[in-house]
Amino acid sequence: MISLISAPSNLGLRPPEPSAVPGTSKAPEALREAGLHTRLLAAGGADAGVVIPGRYRDVVEPGHVRNEAALIDHAVRLAERIKAAVDAGHAPLVLGGDCSLVVAAGVSLAGRDAGLLYLDGHTDFRHPGNGGPVDAMGGEALAAAIGLHIPEVADIAGLGPYFAASRTVQVGCRDDDVDASLVRASIADVVTASEVEADPVAAGARAVGFAGSGFWLHLDVDILGPAVMPAVDSPDPGGIDVDQLVLLLQRLAPHAVGADVCIFDPDLDLDGRFARLLADVVVAGLGALGSEVTRRVR
Incomplete structure (x- = not known):
């Protein structure tokens, strides 16, 4: 059974x-308005409520990420909600929000030998070891998920690395991504956008x-091309189409x-058409979430 959890966070993004x-905090309610909850609940899902984030502040301290304390607090509380769903035998579907929510998923699954499929139009791999200062977790979440970021976000409560690099795959980055x-x-492994385009099933x-x-399963909707999904935080040329x-x-x-669904920005979708499109994608693509998972993880 799918357990819907709203996580309206924008803490991992630059203004x-x-x-x-950032408008991503409005995404869960925009998707509710687009009928997503009604459709998934009618199919047997459950509404597991909302985990409210702390206040967004445009302040970055050297060596730390934006909104760090609030982001960690939200990750810990969201992790408890995810863990409760998994322990009950449900498949949590977290509606965000920004990509930093994958940290909460990692905290919730630490010690369960879970892999990570990171579906994103970008690699999100900025970290202290590959040049440049850390800044916003939205562009650094994959690095944090496998333990390559500062310990404050990559080793919460001594649980990092949250996912083994040997079981982590990035799917859908643009072929010209500088960090690929x-x-x-x-x-x-890395499966680029052009490889998905060629054969999504393969x-x-x-x-x-x-x-x-x-x-x-982490889904940043900017894996889609901006021609079909422009209502995202960082649209870039390229990307796959809806059917793919x-x-x-x-x-x-x-x-x-x-799974989590991130980076949809309702501020860029004033008539709701892209929220309805994303609701269709989630229902069609994630409707069987968790149906074949081995008991070992749960």
Whole structure:
């Protein structure tokens, strides 16, 4: 059974412009308005409520990430909600929010030998070891998930690394991503957007082959091209189309212990058309979430 958890966080993102805050915190309610909850509850799902984040502040201290204390606090509380769903035999579907939510998933699954499939148009691999200061977790979440970030976010309560690099696969990054080769050398595999475009089902099978059954599935909707999904934090040219994403998710979802959906920004979708599109993708692609997960993970 899918257990819906709303996590309206924007704590891992830079402000879109001075004095503004990112709109991703509005995504769960925009998706509810688009009918997502009604459709999944009618199919047998459950509403597990909302985990409210702390206040967004546009302040970064050297050597730390933006909104660090609030982000860690939210991750710990969200992890407890995810863990409760998994322990009950449910498949948590976390509606965010930004990519830093994968840290909460990692904290919740620490010690359960879960893999990670990181579906994202970007590699999100900035960390202290690959140049430049850390800043916003939205562009650093994959690095944190496998223990390559500062310990404050990559080793909460001594639980890091949250996911084994040997069972982590990045899926859907643009072929010209500057960190793709570095990521490929650091985790089990990278499946680029062009490889997904060529054969989404085969790409999904390849990813599951490395991650095994019982992985966390992270979905940043900027894996889609901006022509079909412009309402995201960082749209970039390229990306896959809706049909390809649905086929990919259908191959992955049954083997996932849970999933999060991130980076949709309702501030860029004033008439709700992209929220309705994303609701369709989630229902079609993630409707069988967790149905084939081995008991070992749970």
